[in-house]
Amino acid sequence: MSFDSLGLNPDILRAIAEQGYREPTPIQQQAIPAVLEGRDLMASAQTGTGKTAGFTLPLLQHLITHQPHAKGRRPVRALILTPTRELAAQIGENVRDYSKYLNIRSLVVFGGVSINPQMMKLRGGVDVLVATPGRLLDLEHQNAVKLDQIEILVLDEADRMLDMGFIHDIRRVLAKLPSKRQNLLFSATFSDDIKALAEKLLHNPLEIEVARRNTASEQVTQHVHFVDKKRKRELLSQMIGQGNWQQVLVFTRTKHGANHLAEQLNKDGIRSAAIHGNKSQGARTVRWPILNPAISACWWRRILRRVAWILKNCRTWSTMNCRTCRKIMYTVLAVPVARRQPARRCRWSVLTNISCCVISKSC
Template identity: 50%
Template sequence: MSFKDLQLNRPILRAIAETGYNDPTLVQEKTIPLVLNKKDVIVSAQTGTGKTAAFALPILRLLFDKQDASKKGKKIRALIVSPTRELAIQIGENFKNYSTYTNLRNTVVYGGTSIEPQIDILKKGVDILIATPGRLLDLHKQDIVNLDYVETLVLDEADLMLDMGFIDDVKKIERLCTKEKQILLFSATIPYKVEQLANTILKTPERVEVTPNSSTSKNINQMLYYVPKRNKIELCLHLLRNTIKGSILIFRRTKFGVEKLEQTLLKNGYKVDSIHGDKSQNLRQEALKNFKLNNINILIATDVAARGIDINNLDAVINFDLPNIPETYVHRIGRTARAGNVGASYSFCSADEKNYVKTIQQLIQFQIDVIDEHPYPLDPKAKPIIHKSKKTGSKHKKGRKSAASKKKKKRWY
């Protein structure tokens, strides 16, 4: 099947051709006709399957006939809600590329940056708005954003949106739009709470499922290193010196962990940067840009900060901390070996993460190769360190004499 078979018009087909895509991906093939038929749709597809185009292209086609309103007369007819700033920016870039030969205008609004320039653009009028929940509701409160004309509402990365605590915001945004709108819900996984949300706001939705969430690419060489927690940084340095080369994405569970590893690698002369929630938007964009331009070859990230980010030609992924959700492992390593390339993943497992390995292997139905030949092996009998909280208060049982009072004291009587 080609894009021409999907009832897209010439200006959009021309823009697609210029971005270098020839044939639609599976998720695009299945989703685009449903969107053009004005159906509500739930799409379960992972990053890297081309799902942004699966909603961007049909939305542009549906809005094409209404594109010639004067700038001031433009109303927001499509609203895309995205959990993170990086994702919103990326979606905005896609819309910009695909709408090159139309008069449709789109803009992106997100928090962590000045609101004034965003207000100026919105006042000039846009057809398509891509937004993070918090900033969107701020702008609505200030009467800058009017959602009365929204025909299509897209909830992208719904599972992440709910994990980040945006459920009430999402429901509020849905209520602010017209009742007649079409809703498209995209999610890497469909856990119970996403299912619940879909049941409350979608009308008899069509379902599109692309590749089960448990599949990992055959082109990824997956390796597992058992290592004491205290030696993970040494093991990482050892592998970077001797084994892992090229562009590398390292995942850590916490922002503090990201910072700590970044400082160590910088001290050891590596070209490295990081993205996490506490960094300003500009710094995060700068880090991504430098990584894509090969000014740095190592990027350290938390899962939330890295979700949905398109990084092509990635040579290796290091799971410095193993994820406690097995699907997250699939997302992480799926960033390498894209578009038929070969990649590698290196996972560090300490004693308290052994259970995570079990659940990951059950999900992917695959035994990950264990590499024993390294300088920091984990003692097979090592038990996880359990940190007990120090009890406060008296160390003496009530009603008992203290050691001091038991000593023979001279009495005055």
């Protein structure tokens, strides 16, 4: 089966081809036709099975097929709820990639960042809104968004949302939606709590279960290494070096442990960054492109242009006031620079999704 046989718009197929996909995954083969038929869906699949495209592609197809005739500001017609900021950003990027040749506007909103820019973008009209429950309710409370014209609701990683205690926020969101809508629920497993939520949310849903219940993906190879606590970091560095691993995600027990491990790996010559709850959203955004292959090429080109500009124009970059420049010099060149408080805003804007900060007066 190919994507051409699924009844998708040629502009969507063009965007899919540019992403390098040729054949739909099993969950996409089952989910896309069902969503296009207008059915409610309850799907279970492990991460990495292509479930995001399983609801994004037919969602976009529905929006361009059923364009509203009324003129004026675009209402939010599709709502995608996710448990975390990072997942929301990832889904938002997928929506932008697949809708690049369509007259579709999308927006990602989550907490931890200023709400005002999000409110300004909503005023311009949005077709697809990707949101975390808390920030969505904040925006609705301030009358920045109306949810009375939602046609498709997607709950992604619903099991995680329940585990994180979002059930009350979800119920508040559902109460503000129109009763006539299509509901898509995606979860890693069909737990009893998920089934209870589905009974209240879904109407005669099609159930899809790609992976076996409560099992890890077969593509994951698991190993256990017994090692003394003091030599864990040494073993990890050796494994990364010998295996020539290009991307590694390490979970630690504590936030301090994450910071310490990142420092030690950097000393070993392995570029590392720690991400945890004590980091601001801005700090997470700075570090995330290092780990994200989808945007790393463009991001690093802009980073290197910024480094070249710093070396050429800033005569005292070793003691610069620019917080962003300090991070760049330390991250890219591993150059230690003095830490000083920022002085003023800089109009230089090269980095995507990173607020340009300050440059010392000597630059």
